[in-house]
Amino acid sequence: GAGVSQSPSNKVTEKGKDVELRCDPISGHTALYWYRQRLGQGLEFLIYFQGNSAPDKSGLPSDRFSAERTGESVSTLTIQRTQQEDSAVYLCASRQQGGVAGGEQFFGPGTRLTVL
């Protein structure tokens, strides 16, 4: 597609439930990133994919968070047993290739997650 797309745009869930967030990167982009943005703050890095592998999972806040990528395309971020502190906007970005010469990152519109 023309840009990075994410779904759903909004998700309201109850504490303790699992949620799955989806990201479709720009076609042909091999590098994919997940970030989290709490209200009024900057973005915090969660995980990076190069192709289908994740060389850097250092930003995942707990073992309740996991992510996968298939077909060097779509990625899903799963949060198990959601907690109220998980409420945030989850943003996905992609770029042409990984590494410092990979060019700029382009962002999707985000998924706003609210945990009640």
Added chain:
Amino acid sequence: GIQVEQSPPDLILQEGANSTLRCNFSDSVNNLQWFHQNPWGQLINLFYIPSGTKQNGRLSATTVATERYSLLYISSSQTTDSGVYFCAVELDSYQLIWGAGTKLIIKP
């Protein structure tokens, strides 16, 4: 780890005014990007500028890598320029490290 500081944190201007936003970083970086986050939350790429100067319409940016800062200039501000402006840098670990942003309000 690297620190990214943006100033000012808040800026209120009248339509038509010019402004300069600053981003300081504490270590050498490989890449630097400026983004505009509009009131609906969408992050819009403004500049990919690890060094040098670039211009795009009313916006321009300069990064002086040796002195570890970047500047974003907005001329003839419009109400649609309102939002939060972020600077983000990349070391050799390919993740972007973000500043806290400058919140810009342009009054008609």
